[in-house]
Amino acid sequence: MIAVELLKLSRRARTWFSVALMCALPLVVAIFIAVTHLAPPPGQGSAFLSAVLDDGQLYPAAALALVLPVFLPVAVAVVAGDSIAGEASAGTLRYLLARPVGRTRLLVAKLVAVITFTLIAVIAVTVTSYATGVLILGPSRAAAVGAPPGGLSGSITPGGGGAPTAGLQPGAAITSLSGTPLTTLHLAERVLGAMSFITVSMLGVAAIAIFLSTLTDSALGAALGALATLVGSEILVTLNAASTVQPYLPTRYWLAWIDFFRQPIFWRNIERGFGIQAVYVLVFLGAAWANFATRDITT
Amino acid sequence: MITTQDLTKRYGKVEAVREVSLDVREGDRYGLLGPNGSGKSTLVRMLLGLVYATSGSISVLGEAVPRHVGRVLPQIGALIEEPAAYPHLSGRANLRLLDAAGPSTPHGSRRTRRRRVDDALEQVGLAGIDRRPVRAYSLGMRQRLGLAAALVRRPRLLILDEPTNGLDPRGIRDIRDLLISLNASGVTVFLSSHLLPEVSALCTRVGVLDSGALVLQEQLASLQAPTGRVLVSTDDPERAVAALDGLVEHRDGADLVVRFPDAAALNARLVAAGVPVRSLLVQRRSLEEIVLNVTGSGSDQFGAPATPDASTP
Structure with missing residues (x-):
């Protein structure tokens, strides 16, 4: 069944269109920066973007930071929201279940398809943006990564989590956000770490969207419901008055992947990020399963 | 099954x-x-x-x-x-x-x-x-x-x-x-x-x-078992009615409804009486009749309460 779901995913034009769109955004940004040589100053704009003019190899990290807030969660929510509701409204759900495909198995297969889609998107963005970075922005120019964007550092390292920021450090090929040099191998490792963290970060959204997808026959409704949850979470994350609930919000540790680019890697928020996503996945997939397994299929 | x-x-x-x-x-x-x-x-x-x-x-x-x-x-x-x-x-x-x-x-x-x-x-x-x-x-x-x-x-x-x-x-x-x-x-x-x-x-x-x-x-x-009636079509309905004496339940021009259990015997009797039989058909209830007979008027009303005495024969 998993193979069938992956086949269905691969045969939908929407899948490749949304991946292409996610790859196009960093490309457009890179072209603008390369043409104007106007990267945002350190501490402003999207993470890592201030540094990419100095080192194109860092562009994958900047590209991930560009697609993470909106493009990626929207795409994931659309695919996951469509999972059950889309089959229900098309009428194919009843035929799948009568084949028979067990309801639990169908949910698992849908989840695997959504995770695969997220991985494909993250990998595609990383690969294309690496090519973009090297070809358009040029390879390393013996410069270093600037300080992490000020707007982010506050939320990433609450209580001064021991990640000192450093200015430019001439001489080193690639430098961590903490100022110490990184070899290309180290950088690759950290990009991989960031990719997996971002993929896992999307699981919470995916689980919420799949849950909503079992509640309604409207794929759009399920996707928008999941996105509304995210937007709500983003608002509360920046609201000081909501600080008591902030550690439990699904988007609270979304930016923790930046900590992979510190030297040494700052693990605390990364671990918390993994943890909170696991909780969301367990709770919402459990709810999705409980609802779907006992529901009358009347569409 | x-x-x-x-x-x-x-x-x-x-x-x-x-x-x-x-x-x-x-x-x-x-x-x-x-x-x-x-x-x-x-x-x-x-x-x-x-x-x-x-x-x-x-x-x-x-x-x-x-x-x-x-x-x-x-x-x-x-x-x-x-x-x-x-x-x-x-x-x-x-x-x-x-x-x-x-x-x-x-x-x-x-x-x-x-x-x-x-x-x-x-x-x-x-x-x-x-x-x-x-x-x-x-x-x-x-x-x-x-x-x-x-x-x-x-x-x-x-x-x-x-x-x-x-x-x-x-x-x-x-x-x-x-x-x-x-x-x-x-x-x-x-x-x-x-x-x-x-x-x-x-x-x-x-x-x-x-x-x-x-x-x-x-x-x-x-x-759809036979109803015990035979539909007879003949060119000489008067002679047929006379020959069947009281068995004809209904007459519509050349078509007769005859209460008679055996179509072959009826045919023999008509032929013997010199009635030119054009067609002979054993009457059966149509499915439509059967269904309309047992269903109420509740069509298109989802879940409308059925008559309480409706039971499976």
Whole structure:
């Protein structure tokens, strides 16, 4: 069944269109920066973007930071929201279940398809943006990564989590956000770490969207419901008055992947990020399963 | 093959299906008749484990449903209301996907599965379909594709909800012939329909659902047993009336309704009296009469309460 779901995913034009769109955004940004040589100053704009003019190899990290807030969660929510509701409204759900495909198995297969889609998107963005970075922005120019964007550092390292920021450090090929040099191998490792963290970060959204997808026959409704949850979470994350609930919000540790680019890697928020996503996945997939397994299929 | 005991489905306060005790036997061509909204689709969905019953029990192919639905469904081909397919894929691709989506142990090699799909397409008259996506199909083609999907696994039991929906007369006949030949090769056919002629041309056994209750379940042959009357058409009705002395119940020009149990004996008597007989027909009740007789006026009223004394004969 998993193979069938992956086949269905691969045969939908929407899948490749949304991946292409996610790859196009960093490309457009890179072209603008390369043409104007106007990267945002350190501490402003999207993470890592201030540094990419100095080192194109860092562009994958900047590209991930560009697609993470909106493009990626929207795409994931659309695919996951469509999972059950889309089959229900098309009428194919009843035929799948009568084949028979067990309801639990169908949910698992849908989840695997959504995770695969997220991985494909993250990998595609990383690969294309690496090519973009090297070809358009040029390879390393013996410069270093600037300080992490000020707007982010506050939320990433609450209580001064021991990640000192450093200015430019001439001489080193690639430098961590903490100022110490990184070899290309180290950088690759950290990009991989960031990719997996971002993929896992999307699981919470995916689980919420799949849950909503079992509640309604409207794929759009399920996707928008999941996105509304995210937007709500983003608002509360920046609201000081909501600080008591902030550690439990699904988007609270979304930016923790930046900590992979510190030297040494700052693990605390990364671990918390993994943890909170696991909780969301367990709770919402459990709810999705409980609802779907006992529901009358009347569409 | 299918038995249900006092099967009831309640949606809130509405009883969509009320204490239905269905009995479909091996080899039957069973037609479930009923007006729109009489609960046919809900009943079919319960048989397939898609809708859970409020009370009562279901046994299909000797297994309890929905508990052992995973063992039952691989032997069933189903058409559940309208056919459905992924519109951006071709008919063949749809069937392959659906076939592959079944139980985890795939039946046969890739090649035999491929052949199975081709066979099913041929059975429903879609052998020549090209790579066009299903969204370009006509209603009739979609219906045929839905039937092909039901046939791919070579089921022992077909559960078909309105199988001839959207087909032209030629298509209806093709499907009827197909179902009769499948039935002859041992497949039990259970279908629901609101089309009386369809059921009377195809089925050996009928059930009638009215406002969720099964008000009739019988062999079609015994329902349509001779009424003891013979329709006689003759060029000399006066002489016939005289010869039959009191047995003529009704006369309409040259056509007579004669109360007489044996058509051959009646014919001999008429010929002996010198009546030129043009045609002789044993009268049977039409299915329409039978159905209208047992159903109330509740058509199109979903879950309208049936008359309390309606019972299964």
